[in-house]
Amino acid sequence: MRDDVLRWLRERGLRATGQRIAILETLGSAGRPLTAREIHALVQAAHPTISLDTVYRTLATLAAAGVVGQINLQNREAARFELQGDVHHHHAVCLGCGTSYCLPECAPPLDRVLPGAVPGFRVVGHAFEVYGYCPRCDREQLSRRARPDGDGREA
Template sequence: MTLNETLSRLKGQGVKITPQRLEILKVLLDEERYYSAEEILKKVQESYPAISYDTVYRTLYLFKKLGLVLELNFQGGYRRFEFNRQDRHHHHLVCLKCGCSQKLSCCPTDCLTRIKEEHPEFAITSHSFEIYGYCEVCRKVKS
């Protein structure tokens, strides 16, 4: 998904493209990782110093509602956002010590199928599957 494709999709949905929204999108698309709201604020401030937290949060939640952005809630209460690349749905290996993460290609589709069958009354919209532990570096450090 490129920036232009995303922009025309937004326009098609009747969403105004403001400079702030554009900058936030660029940050999200630029690097393949996920961000805290604060990181996004800092990055956007580089090219748009006047942006406020309010705008960042509102924009992220707007994008989330539109399905452009995913919200991740990790152990410890860390909330992160990432661009939703539908073509490459994935989960994470999260280190509890340093907070680093790796993407995983594996997805528990069998389980999901079973759950859908067993709970037809529940309208599933998404799922999370995160693996916690200690990364190669942190597992060697005691405490």
């Protein structure tokens, strides 16, 4: 893992600081996307003086470099982060429970969409998320709307 982390940083021209390495190794070993607060709590064990602001700034730098992906682009507090590493992908995000689902490919293919829509436009990056409801949350939404006393809002 450490060799991959160092390679990703080097390939993107980023210094391999202890904090960057710790954040990337934390994301790599987590097995699921984490919030900045979760990352902060886990990294503090090895770096007790790291602040939450430093974690946010580091995540922003790593996301801009394409090493880390941010999930739930609409909300900074609910955003989750994961290693992008060598595999670029996107997500569908449930608006009910916040669960994110990896999409198997990058759609729409920008090399087919942009040339006709914006001639001469040079793409340097992109973000794509689909928002909706997972089956469980969708059933809950439908049952709330179906209640005779309910107006669809939660109590």
